Amino acid sequence: RFCRRGRLRAKVPGPTYWPLVGNTLETLIPHDKLFIYLRTLNKKYGDVVGFGALDIVAINIYNPNDIEKILSSTKYIEKQQPYTFLRGWLGEGLLTSYGKKWQRRRKLLTPAFHFNILRRFFRTFEEETEELLKKVEAEVSNERTDIGKLISNMTLKAVCKTAMGTSMNEGIQALSAKYFDAIQNLGAILVRRICTLWLFVDFTYQFTSYARKEQKILKDLHGFTRDVIRQRKTYLKQNPSILNLDYDDETNKKGRLAMLDLLIQNQNEGGIDDEEIREEVDTFMFRGHDTTSMALTFFIMRLADEPQIQEKIYQEMKSIFGDSDRPATMEDIKEMKYLECCIKESLRIYPSVHYIARYVTEDVELGGYTVPANSIIQIHIYDLHRREDLYPEPERFVPERFSPENCVNRHPYAYIPFSAGPRNCIGQKFAMLEMKTLVSSILRKYRLEPVTRHKDIVFVSELVLRSRDPIYVKFCSR
Numbered sequence: 100r101f102c103r104r105g106r107l108r109a110k111v112p113g114p115t116y117w118p119l120v121g122n123t124l125e126t127l128i129p130h131d132k133l134f135i136y137l138r139t140l141n142k143k144y145g146d147v148v149g150f151g152a153l154d155i156v157a158i159n160i161y162n163p164n165d166i167e168k169i170l171s172s173t174k175y176i177e178k179q180q181p182y183t184f185l186r187g188w189l190g191e192g193l194l195t196s197y198g199k200k201w202q203r204r205r206k207l208l209t210p211a212f213h214f215n216i217l218r219r220f221f222r223t224f225e226e227e228t229e230e231l232l233k234k235v236e237a238e239v240s241n242e243r244t245d246i247g248k249l250i251s252n253m254t255l256k257a258v259c260k261t262a263m264g265t266s267m268n269e270g271i272q273a274l275s276a277k278y279f280d281a282i283q284n285l286g287a288i289l290v291r292r293i294c295t296l297w298l299f300v301d302f303t304y305q306f307t308s309y310a311r312k313e314q315k316i317l318k319d320l321h322g323f324t325r326d327v328i329r330q331r332k333t334y335l336k337q338n339p340s341i342l343n344l345d346y347d348d349e350t351n352k353k354g355r356l357a358m359l360d361l362l363i364q365n366q367n368e369g370g371i372d373d374e375e376i377r378e379e380v381d382t383f384m385f386r387g388h389d390t391t392s393m394a395l396t397f398f399i400m401r402l403a404d405e406p407q408i409q410e411k412i413y414q415e416m417k418s419i420f421g422d423s424d425r426p427a428t429m430e431d432i433k434e435m436k437y438l439e440c441c442i443k444e445s446l447r448i449y450p451s452v453h454y455i456a457r458y459v460t461e462d463v464e465l466g467g468y469t470v471p472a473n474s475i476i477q478i479h480i481y482d483l484h485r486r487e488d489l490y491p492e493p494e495r496f497v498p499e500r501f502s503p504e505n506c507v508n509r510h511p512y513a514y515i516p517f518s519a520g521p522r523n524c525i526g527q528k529f530a531m532l533e534m535k536t537l538v539s540s541i542l543r544k545y546r547l548e549p550v551t552r553h554k555d556i557v558f559v560s561e562l563v564l565r566s567r568d569p570i571y572v573k574f575c576s577r
């Protein structure tokens with residue numbers, strides 16, 4: 100409180116701020132309890148809540164107007180902690196970079212998620228769904244199936260085959276089990292770092308057992324991605340025409356390459372180096388599979404627990420396909436309007452990316468308070484999506500909240516599972532297409548019965564929103 104920054108921070112409501120340690124004592128609790136504690140903050144202190152320790156100022160915002168102010172502006176695209184904690188793994192890839200580097204990369208990679216490319220990916224989603232259905236068929240006689248495992252395997256393979264153009268050969272398959280474990284362990288370390296003062300500070304962190312464990316995990320993770328890149332480069336050497344044929348037939352412009360090919364082409368033109376390719380591949384492998392996998396896992400669990408909604412989706416499928424078991428086309432997917440509302444409602448209740456942050460380098464007015472420059476602005480998407488004033492009875496699963504007429508008057512920043520503004524999710528269309536393809540195919544063939552009930556889920560906050568325990572459902576043939 101002896102400087103302007105401290106005095107401004109002190110005006111923002113929040114839990115008691117102790118000298119030096121700030122609010123960190125309250126957060127030294129187990130993972131699941133921490134999740135519950137964080138949920139109490141905006142209920143107790145309102146739309147703007149101050150948090151911090153040492154000279155770190157963190158401000159939580161929960162109001163769509165304040166969120167819009169931060170996310171919609173190109174002024175506030177900088178990211179510091181906690182994203183810097185991911186730099187050992189993701190380097191300065193699209194998720195963690197900012198400024199000119201972020202702008203260049205975003206411009207380079209945006210065409211890799213163009214509609215025409217998604218059309219091509221759709222075939223892969225179908226093939227992977229077919230594979231998954233075979234595994235589901237083998238589970239039908241079982242009383243319960245751990246869906247998280249089934250699905251994360253599928254989403255990892257889908258992102259490898261589409262964005263990376265890499266078929267998961269046996270070597271890579273074998274590594275993938277290690278990859279999942281590594282990501283979960285890294286997520287747990289990250290959350291500890293955010294909440295523990297001596298782990299938050301780089302200088303003290305480097306001497307801890309957590310830092311040593313992180314180094315070991317990174318070896319596995321980077322080994323996995325380097326294999327994926329090596330495999331694709333070998334393939335492109337044997338088939339050089341793929342990079343040369345990068346022209347759109349209609350516009351005669353460049354822009355038909357999948358993500359990794361685009362990066363390799365850029366490297367051949369002298370744009371980026373091996374390490375920079377590795378950081379983007381790590382970023383997209385992680386963001387492209389873990390987010391979608393958790394979103395699907397929660398969604399399938401909830402559908403099993405909502406038989407009437409499940410039935411309505413099935414009726415929608417019947418109206419599109421009749422009694423035919425032909426595979427879906429992109430046009431069919433567009434017709435699945437009710438299913439889309441259900442996915443949106445599921446992402447409201449279970450936003451796989453439940454928390455995002457920005458770093459402001461100048462003072463900004465939020466909710467009537469002046470937030471000082473060099474503060475971290477934290478947006479808890481999970482809490483925003485559960486505001487009673489925006490979503491009455493927020494725990495109820497009501498897909499109709501997303502019918503066009505019910506969306507008209509909603510604040511554009513009241514629903515942000517894919518974030519919003521210039522740094523929104525580059526893969527959101529990819530994710531929606533993948534989720535619709537998979538869930539529609541499952542529900543056409545199987546009825547889901549609940550095993551894990553939605554009321555029993557114990558959430559934990561990691562790199563993505565997770566359940567503390569495995570999630571089970573029962574698959575029954577139709």
Ligand code: HEM
Nearest residue numbers: 193194386387390391394452455516517518524525526530
């Ligand atoms: C249900 C699935 C998904 C959800 C809920 C989701 C959510 C988000 C959110 C909230 C952000 C903003 C992060 C931040 O500002 O810190 C984001 C960014 C990002 N997402 Fe997704 N995502 C999903 C799927 C995907 C997929 C499938 C990909 C890639 C294939 C992807 C790639 C990325 C990347 C690279 C960024 C960083 C973008 C940038 O900063 O320019 N995401 N995502």
